[in-house]
Amino acid sequence: MQSPTLRAVLHSATARLAAQHDSARLDAELLLAAALGQSRSYLIAWPERVLTDAQAQGFAALLARREAGEPIAHILGRREFWSLDIEVTPATLIPRPETELLVELALARIPVDTAWDIVDLGTGSGAIALAVAQERPRSRVLATDVSMEALTVAQENARRLNIGNVDFRxxxxxxxxxxARRFDVILSNPPYVRTDDPHLHQGDVRFDPIEALVSGADGLNDLRIIVAGAPTQLRPGGWLLVEHGYDQGEDVRRLFAEAGFVDIQSVADLAGHPRVTLGRAVAAQTP
Ligand SMILES: C[S@@+](CC[C@H](N)C(=O)[O-])C[C@H]1O[C@@H](n2cnc3c(N)ncnc32)[C@H](O)[C@@H]1O
Incomplete structure (x- = not known):
């Protein structure tokens, strides 16, 4: 029997994934490109090429994992974030597109030509810290996490991407x-999901480490600690920017106000949900 062409393989794989995943076509392309060791543009340029038996078997194995629900980022071991090729593992949250808003808002405040001290709390794969460090090479970024496994992945990402102005803790x-160290900017995308949130049992989220996601009954336990503690860690006039859930904007702005921040605002993501809240420390405070 004639081996199927790339076009035909993509068509049938998309049809198989379509029942479960909105991103069926893109998923099929990413998996086929990985099985061939090529880019997605290769699939478009050469739709009439046929797969070797080994490539067909490799692709079938990847497709089966996706059909079983495994996230594309885990199957490929990679996720693009801020145009950086970020390695992810089951120990790290898969970086989300909405987190790029946090990076964008931070970069709008961090000067290009001055050496600022920046910390990314709960860095996971290192996505936020690495994006900011790459865009602001004069600044020094500290990336922290409570998970040694996540920190190891973040460190490896920094090494592979050749981004040297990041330290890990x-x-x-x-x-x-x-x-004694004070920061000009504190960034964090902390766990902010409610313990009983039904989304925890749906889609790709099921494969994220649970401790990277949940934060108590109202989802705010970690944000309370981060916001309340920030004024003593910031230089006067320094910025705190945090990501939070789509319905937590009001609560998080109240936490900022209680901690004495000024210029507080929440900024909406592309879906129109308040997603990042930021504010400025007025003056250094003693604990
Ligand atoms: C929602 S994930 C965000 C990961 C990454 N910053 C991103 O945006 O893709 C939250 C991260 O916070 C870390 N974390 C949870 N509790 C922590 C704590 N008490 N101190 C520091 N990091 C913590 C988790 O290990 C996880 O990597």
């Missing part, structure tokens, strides 16, 4: 930071 929020 095992730390539960501020507990492991140097007493």
């Amino acid at each position: 095992l730390s539960a929020w501020y507990a492991g930071l140097d007493d």
Whole structure:
């Protein structure tokens, strides 16, 4: 029997995935490109090419994993974030597109030509820290996490991407930071999902580490610690920017106000949901 062409393989794989995944065509392309060791543009350029038996078997194995629900980022071991090729593992949250808003808002405040001190709390794969560090090479970025496994992945990403202005620290929020060091910017995409949120049992989220997601009954346990502790870690006038759930904007702005921040605002993501809240520390405070 004649081996099927790339076009035909893509067509049938898309049809198989369509029942479960909105991104069926894209998923099929990413998996086929990986099985061939080629880029997606190769599939478009050469639709009449046929797969070797080994390639067909490799692709079938990848497709079966996706059909079983495994996220594309875990199957490929990679996710693009801010145009960076970020390695992810089951120990790290898969970086989300909405987190690019946090990076964008941070970069709008961090000067290009000055060496600022920046910390990314709960760095996971390192996505936020690495994007900011790459865009602001004069600044020094500290990336922290309570998970040694995640920190190892983040460190490896920095090495592979050749981004040298990032340091890594095992730390539960501020507990492991140097007493005397003060930051110009604190960034965090912390766990903010409610313990009973039904989304935890749906789609790709099922494969994220649970400790990267949940934060108590109202989802705000970690944000309370991060916001309340930020003024003593920031230089006067320094910025705190945090990501949060689509319905947590009001609560998080209240936490900022209680901690004494000024210029507080929440910014909506592309879906129109308040997704990042930011504010400025007025003056250094003593604990
Ligand atoms: C929602 S994930 C975000 C990961 C990454 N910053 C991103 O945006 O893709 C939250 C991260 O916070 C870390 N984390 C959870 N509790 C922590 C704590 N007490 N101190 C520091 N990091 C913590 C988790 O290990 C996880 O990597």
